[in-house]
Structure formats: structure tokens, C-alpha cells
Amino acid sequence: MPTPVIAIFDIGKTNKKLFLFNERYEIIWEKAEQFAEIPDEDGDPCEDLKRLTHWVESSMSEVLDLPDFTVRAVNFSTYGASLVYLDAECHPIGCLYNYLKPYPDAVRRQFYQTYGDEATMALQTASPNLDSLNSGLMLYRIKYDKPRLYWRIWYALHLPQYLSFLFTRQVLSDVTSIGCHTMLWDFEKNQYHDWVRAEKLDNLFAPVLPSDSFLKAIIMDRPLYVGVGLHDSSAALIPYLASFQEPFVLISTGTWCVSMNPFNSQPLTPEELQYDCLNYMHYKGQPVKASRLFAGYEHEQQTRRLAEHFHVAIDHYVGIDYNPVLIEQLREHSMPVNGHGEPTGSQMLSMRGSLFAERNLSAFATYEEAYHQLMLDIIAQQLISTNLVLADSSDGRTSVKRIFVDGGFGKNPIYMNLLATAFPDIEVFAASVAQASALGAALAIHHHWNPLPLPGNSIELKKYTAFQPQRRTTSLGSF
Structure with a gap:
């Protein structure tokens, strides 16, 4: 009798892991891999999104074929501060930029001159001023520093939700990703910050689902519960x-x-x-x-x-x-x-x-x-x-x-x-x-x-x- 399991992709900056947990939450199968970074169009190191996507999809196919297990659900835990951009046909475009990528001084000055001093913005969004590590500022940077790329973007998904999207083809957001030093969320008003709305960036973000939500999907003719992913x-x-x-x-x-x-x-x-x-x-x-x-x-x-x-x-x-x-x-x-x-x-x-x-x-x-x-x-x-x-x-x-x-x-x-x-x-x-x-x-x-x-x-x-x-x-x- 195959053992019922949940598959969890745990994606770190260095190690990419897949675990199968049984109903007692014991790890009964796992695999891991490390990927070398690749250069983005500016020559800065970034995640190899194409390779990561292939590894996630092929690894899921691998575990679904294992005769000893019945995969009932899948969820995702990944590092934060990173956005995947999708075009009108929901294909990834641009790069999964590194959160350590140098940030243009001119764009930084423009942002704070337009929307207020750094200390106030940091307090309202509960986010230290960390440039590329603030994923909202990364999207703002793309709008003004890489406009050709920006105007092709239909959706901006945080990395956990992109992995969920691979199996459901549905775009969504979750609070743990939005709330992790992104400078997107106004913690006082409990909504996207006014600057996000002023720049119309909220139009690129998918509806927010609770982090304990799930979607139903059919993968390799098997019904699965698919989580929305978490930071x-x-x-x-x-x-x-x-x-x-x-x-x-x-x-x-x-x-x-x-x-x-x-x-x-x-x-x-x-x-x-x-x-x-x-x-x-x-x-x-x-x-x-x-x-x-x-x-x-x-x-x-x-x-x-x-x-x-x-x-x-x-x-x-x-x-x-x-x-x-x-x-x-x-x-x-x-x-x-x-x-x-x-x-x-x-x-x-x-x-x-x-x-x-x-x-x-x-x-x-x-x-x-x-x-x-x-x-x-x-x-x-x-x-x-x-x-x-x-x-x-x-x-x-x-x-x-x-x-x-x-x-x-x-x-x-x-x-x-x-x-x-x-x-x-x-x-x-x-x-x-x-x-x-x-x-x-x-x-x-x-x-x-x-x-x-x-x-x-x-x-x-x-x-x-x-x-x-x-x-x-x-x-x-x-x-």
C-alpha cells in the first residue's frame, strides 16, 4: 500500500531541496541540489530561473512516479525578496535578480524625493532601507531603469508563488512574502503602501490568499492540493x-x-x-x-x-x-x-x-x-x-x-x-x-x-x- 505524503520544495539561495513527509511529518524521502549562479544582463550574479524551473517540474514528476508513495499535496518554502516576472502569456521574462544586486543611486534618490524620507518610509513599511533586498524597490527600479522590460510585465510573483503557479497556472500572492522587508506593505494601514498604488504597481500583483490556503490541480493525471507557498x-x-x-x-x-x-x-x-x-x-x-x-x-x-x-x-x-x-x-x-x-x-x-x-x-x-x-x-x-x-x-x-x-x-x-x-x-x-x-x-x-x-x-x-x-x-x- 503506497504511503500518503506531502511534497515540500524548500528553495534556499544555496541549496534546493525536495522532501516527502508522511502523515506523522517524518521525512521519508529527500533530494537536494546546488546550482551555480548565472550573470544577468548587467553581469551581476543571479538565480538560474530556467534551471530552477526545470528542476522543480522534473523533481515533481519523479516523486509522482515513485510506486511507494501517493503524493496528496505539495507546498513551497523559499527565500524572500525575489520576484519572478511574467508576460502576457505567463512566460517568465527578465531575470530572477539577486537581492544583493547593486542599486542605482539616481533611482534611489528619485524614489525618496518623490515619496518621502527614508526613515518615514522604513517605519511605515517595517522595512529597513536595503535597496535590492526590498523587492518593491527592485520592481520600481525596473520601471525606470529597464522600461522595456517593465512594460512587458503583466504579473510580478514572489518566488514561492511562482513555484505554486508552475502547478496550478494561477497567479496569487501571500502575506508572508509581501510582508518580508519588501517596502510594499503599509503595516499601519494593513494594505499596499500609497507609493505602490501611485506607481500602479499593485496592478501587477495577484490577489492575496491566506498562507494556509490551497488550490486544486491535476498533475500527471493525479489530483493534488497545491499550497500557495511561504517565505x-x-x-x-x-x-x-x-x-x-x-x-x-x-x-x-x-x-x-x-x-x-x-x-x-x-x-x-x-x-x-x-x-x-x-x-x-x-x-x-x-x-x-x-x-x-x-x-x-x-x-x-x-x-x-x-x-x-x-x-x-x-x-x-x-x-x-x-x-x-x-x-x-x-x-x-x-x-x-x-x-x-x-x-x-x-x-x-x-x-x-x-x-x-x-x-x-x-x-x-x-x-x-x-x-x-x-x-x-x-x-x-x-x-x-x-x-x-x-x-x-x-x-x-x-x-x-x-x-x-x-x-x-x-x-x-x-x-x-x-x-x-x-x-x-x-x-x-x-x-x-x-x-x-x-x-x-x-x-x-x-x-x-x-x-x-x-x-x-x-x-x-x-x-x-x-x-x-x-x-x-x-x-x-x-x-
């Missing part, structure tokens, strides 16, 4: 919201380390926005206060640099365990940054630059010593970033009792021990939720495809103290 950071929060009622912060780690506090309803301040604090959108539509740090990318770049300098494998850090004695030595004898001493608080608070990149690797005797300093530098910024969302009352206090870390850094003992030391009054756990964003996308449409009640499996957490992890695994909460 991956919002999806990763869903298993935790289903499991824990007491206030917590989730640090979802990958290319970005996103600290999310769904229990913080305090309005964003100009200072918080300046330091990359923003609102994500809960899949039920409520704002989620969050702060972002480019720490995963920083870790990837600096471990490559370390590998080259010390002539070791790129993943040599995997075998490095937490050394508290070495940490204390590094703290007591702070290594200078470019000969100018330790970075100032304002330098750390910029959150955009790299501290470790400025360090002279010749000052370190061993790879282990250098890697511990790298993690100290990352945690210095992580402490500031997470603190931005902790205070959930007007007097600056926090009700948060636990911090959960999922993703790559949750498996890094140095990161986890340093994080526990940085927050001595809060319990710090590495979460062993397998593929949280993919699981969240599956749970979002649970009641549409799965006849069983939500599973009672516990989320397993490994607690870390200031010096080293406890030698046991605890189970706290359940779905």
Missing part, C-alpha cells in the same frame, strides 16, 4: 508556534541569521530599523518582530579564507570543538583589527560589515585559534541583533525565557556555547526540528491533506550552558 523564515516559525505558548525567540540560521520574536508587539523604532530590524509576517497575518544578520554568509566567506591561509579543507571547522580556555585567552588578549584595536560599538552595530575580514590571519598561530575568533566576532554581532527583538514591553524588559536556534549554527558547538554565554539569564537550546521551514510549509496546509490530528511528537532540544552543552536531550512541548 522560508515565516514558515520556519510555524512548528514552534504550534509547540510552545510561552514567549520565545527563534534564531533561524542559514545564509541569514534571523531572530524572530512573535510575542513582541512593540512598534519598530527608527534605531531598530537602522540596525536591520524589521517585521516579518506571521502566516496568519500578524506582524512578527525580527532582526537579521548576514552571519551564515559571513561564516561561509571567512571559512574559505581560513582554509586557504592554513591549507586545510573548506569544511575543516566541522571537526573543531568548543574550547572555553581558548575563548578566555582570546578575550583577555584581544586581537587588533587592522592594527586599530577592537571595533567600536557603532562598528558592530552597523551589522552590515564583517569584523573578522579585517583581521590579519598571520596573527593566529593555528586554525583553531582563528576559527574561535571568527565565532567570537559573529556572536558579538548576534548578541546585538537578537537583543533588538527581545524587549517586548515599553519599559525595555523581556518576557522571553527561551531562545531556540535552528539551522546550521544550531549544530555548531562553538556558536551555541558562545550564545549561551551571551544570554546567561535565558535558556538557550539547539532545536532538532528537521528542516523547520519545510515542516512549517507542510503544517500550514495540514487540515487540507492530512486526515490525522496534528502529531504529538516532541521537538527535541539540546540545552547549552555558558561553558558546554548538557549531556542529555530534553523534550519540551509538542505539536
